[in-house]
Every structure is written in C-alpha cells, then in structure tokens.
Amino acid sequence: MLSQIDKQIFRTWRQYAVEPHIAKLTGRVIRATGPRIAVIGNCQAFGIAYAMKVMNPSAVVDHFSAIGHAKASMDLLVKTLDTYDYIFTHDFLAGHLRGGGDSEELRSRLPKTTLTPAISFAAFHPDLIYIEDKSQPLHGFIFGPVGPYHSALALFAYRAGLSVDEARALFNENVFQALGYFDVWNDAARELLETSKARFGVDLSEDLMKWARRGVFMYSILHPKSFVLFDIARRMWEKVGLKPPSTDFSYYEIHDLARAEIFPVYPGIAKVFGAQGGYLFKLQNHHLANSVGDFLNLPQYLTASFKTYEKAGPERLSNARVDAWIADEQTKNLLLGLARENLKAGLTPTL
Template sequence: MERWLLVSNCNTYGLARSLQLLSNSFHLDCVDVWQFKRNTQEYAEKIPTYDRVIVNPEVELSGYDFSTARNLCRIPNLEFDAYHPDFCFAGARGTRITEPMAASQSMIALAAFQAGLGIEETLMLFRRDVYERCGFLARWEPARDRLIATFATFGIDLSNSFRRWSRGEIFMHSLGHPKAQPIFDIARAFLKSQNVEINKTDILPFDTMVEAGCLPVYPEIGEALGVDGSYFFKLPGEYKLISLQKFIERSFEVYRGYDLNEIQVEPGFRNRFHQVTSVVAEIHA
C-alpha cells in the first residue's frame, strides 16, 4: 500500500479525514504547516520515503524545498468571499492582526475607526444601501469564478461541486474556512484527478473549522443570496456568540493599540477597502 503525506493549513485534519474516508488505496499521514515548520529537519528525512506528498501551495511559500518528494501534488485553499464581503486581513508593525475574530477584520469597522467615527455611528453603517455602494452584493460571480479557476490550475474540477454547494446552506464559516462538505468534495475531486479508486460514501468527518472564529452572513446579504443571515459572531476557540455592537467595540479596542493609520489592509483587499473608505467618507461628509 502506498504511503502519502499531507501538509496543509487550517483544513489539514478535515481534508485528511475526508481522504481517508474516500479511499482505502493508501496510508495517509498528515501535519499542519505550523507543526511542519517546527520539525522541518524531521520531515526533510521523511519526505523522500513517501510515495506521494500533497501540499497546500501556501506551504511552499515558507521556503521549504519539496523537490525530494517522489510525487508532489497540490491542493489549494478554498477561498470565497461572497458570503462575507465586508471582511479582510490587515496588519500593523509587520504582523497580521488576529483579534477580535482571528484574522478577519471588518472593512466597514476599520474604515469607520480611521475616519474617527464612534461605536453608534459605525453601527448605523451596517445596512443594505451601504453594502450596495461598497459592492458587497456583487461578489458572487467573481468569487465563484476565482474559486473554480484556482482549483482548475491544479487539475481539480470543482464546477459541479460548486453548483451543489450554492443550492444548499451557507458553505463557508469565513473567508478561507469552508464547512465539512466542501472539504470532503475537494478531497473527492482531488482523488478523481489522480485516478484513485474512490469509496461511495456520504459520511462526513467532524467539522474542525467550527472551532475557529465563524463570521455571520449579514441578513441583507443573505437575503440577496437566498440564505438566512444574522449579526452574531462566533468567537475563536469558544462556543459563544457576540453581537455586532460587541464585535465593533472589541475591534475598536484592538485598533486603539495602534496609531490611526498604522493599520494597513493586505494587498489583495486594498482596492475594495478604498471603495469602502470612500463610501464611509461620503456618508459622513
């Protein structure tokens, strides 16, 4: 039996369990990128012994050379922002900000803070007409196309899977944290792309991503997408929900630890953040 190694990020264990459920053709070991970085010498010795090594392309950005792998395959992140178009990643002083909802920052909240608005004024910005002006209700098609194209680059066809996901419940917890079903379907599509025999089963692994922060789909956005929405945020590492107002309060508390314009949105979100900033400025001109 072949021996495989999976090296990925937050989805490592959900993806590994899905692969194990879907095929009996290999033995699978797995390690997340953080543990991998702590033990690179150990894995440098092990990697050449595996018949197949599967990595998330982001792992390669850490600088590790996987050229000793006999058969190197890649499964990228599933990233989809149409459910959560207000959110972005941002950093300050050379480090990504990871509070209050792990790495997810509200563009409206951050723009309002940098404009000098208070909690109540910021809370009033969370409404449909603001979302429309910010382009939040026009994210579905570009997000879908980007997702399908990203996986197609690695020979993984998710077009049919995406159609199924979009007809059901919300399939993402946050920008880059899918629920169990998409992870399972990615595992199946990957095995199909590698011509590996697949078990016929609909048993899903435990949804490990729910342990992290879970973002709400705002009700106005949910209405446009045909899903239920809310303004409750699930805190990372806790089974506790907080309100939108509490989320804004906690975000502002974090932002006050920096100079006003010290916080910078990461490059992939900057154009959209500039649009949000302009909308906030126009409303409070």
C-alpha cells in the same frame, strides 16, 4: 515548543519504523494496511486528510500542518514524506521550516507530491478583511476580537472618527448596495474556478454548483464547511488515479473548522442566497471539551474592534480597500452620510 509538524514527524517514524516490529513481536494485527497518504497544508488540510481516511479506513492518513514555525528542516520533512505513497500539499511559503523551504521546493524534491487547492470564496463575507502587520515577517496580521478577521466597515468607521453607534448604522442594506457587496458572487466564482483549473488542474464547476445548492458553504473567506473539503479530497484522489468509493460522508463528517472563528453572513447578504443571516461573531474555541466557547453581537464586536485599533495605533491599520475608501472623498462622504441617515432612522442592528 514542538510544532504540530514536528510531532507528526515523530509519530510517522514511530508508525513506520517501530510499530511493525512491535506488532511482529507481540502478534498484534495492524489494521492500517492500505496506502500511506500525507496531507500538508493550512487550516483546510486536516479536513482533507480526515475525508481521505473516511474514503479508505485501511489507509494510513497523516496531517502535517504548515502553520507556525517548526524545528524540523526541509531535509527531515522530505525524508519523512518519502515514506508515503501519496503526498498532497497546499501552497506554503518559506518560513515554516527551519532553514527555509516552501511547497515548490518540496514538489521538486518529491515529484510524487500533488498540489492541492485551498478554497477561497468571498461572496458570503464581502465585508471580511485582513489587516496586515508589516512588523511581523510570517502570518503578520493584526488580531482582533475574532482573530485575524476584521470588518472593513468597522475599520472605516474607526479611521473616519465615527462612534460605535454610527458604525452600527453602516451595517444596513443601503450601505451594502453602495459598496457592491451584493455583486461579489460572479467574481468569486470565476476566481475559484479559473485558479483551480490553471494552478491545480482540477475543474470544480460541478462541485461549486453542488455546494451552492446547499446554501452557505463557508464559515469565512478561507474556511469552507467539511463537505467542501470532502469533495476536494475526492478530486485529488481522482487526479492521482485512486478510485474514491461511494461514501455517505455526511454520516461521518466532523466540522473541524467550526472550532475556529466564524464570521457571520450579514442578513441583507444572506437574503440574496435564500439563507438566514445575522450579526453573531463566533470566537475561536479549539478546546470544546473544556468550554462551549463564546460569541459577540454587533455592538460588542465593534466595541472590541475599536479597542484593538486604538491599542495597535493608526500607523498599523492599513488595508488596501479601506485605504481607498478613506482616500476617495466621494466614497468617504457617501458612507458618512449613510451612517448618519441610518442612525437617525434607528437602523442600528444588534444580532
């Protein structure tokens, strides 16, 4: 089966080498007369590419997804991308392309390539973790009811032998306080700003303040809302000398990443940011034309998570944070005690 990047390579050569000749023969006017722009990367790359198209509708803007395995080699990708005037790429590891090759090799072979930041921000979702599956060489994660997104509290509860009801009792403010979930903002902001400046050469401090004024700007740790990606696209244009026009992006924005899984902002944490929170977990649905999708409340999510962990087996359920909680008797006993106290008090949230 061809990957998205394989299909995009085919489309690129059709657009670049075939369509101009057809247009010349038929007299058809080609509308895309601006620069050719390629955006390569992870799940955020489409949103950046779309924003760039909004900023210049006459440009050819193509998205290459560095997710999954492609049949194309680095040689073919480089030959294809060399037809573009501007290339923007996220960091990506070897393994996506046949025969290897990562983003550093791409940049060395095509110096016109600009490294683009991928936004990561944990303050709204401090409980969200990934469970690595070391039996898988690429994207090796345990997938559960909400894809790769797991709750550290849920995993702890399962490994500590708690019931689903006892696990629900962990989802309360006294537990969040004990674990430092209310104190993540400063570290998350510092990491984002320092990495963006040191690794990518962009200062996002003003952008972060603007995003924060709009409330919760992430669907998960790695999935920002579309206006965040628009600002990243604008910064990338400025970096390569393109002048972003004044555009009301909110009128044209599409929330592409909202089709994927959405991890809730827990009520106690949302309150810190003046937002409304909940325990509604959205399942991925990339086929909105066929179905409106589905959601899980907290008991449903925990029940499904426990089934996932039971099926995977305890030897595959390693996460550094939860491992540390389990290994530290003081932390483990604190969480177990809070679970029992909250359960006795009837503090078992659902939504």
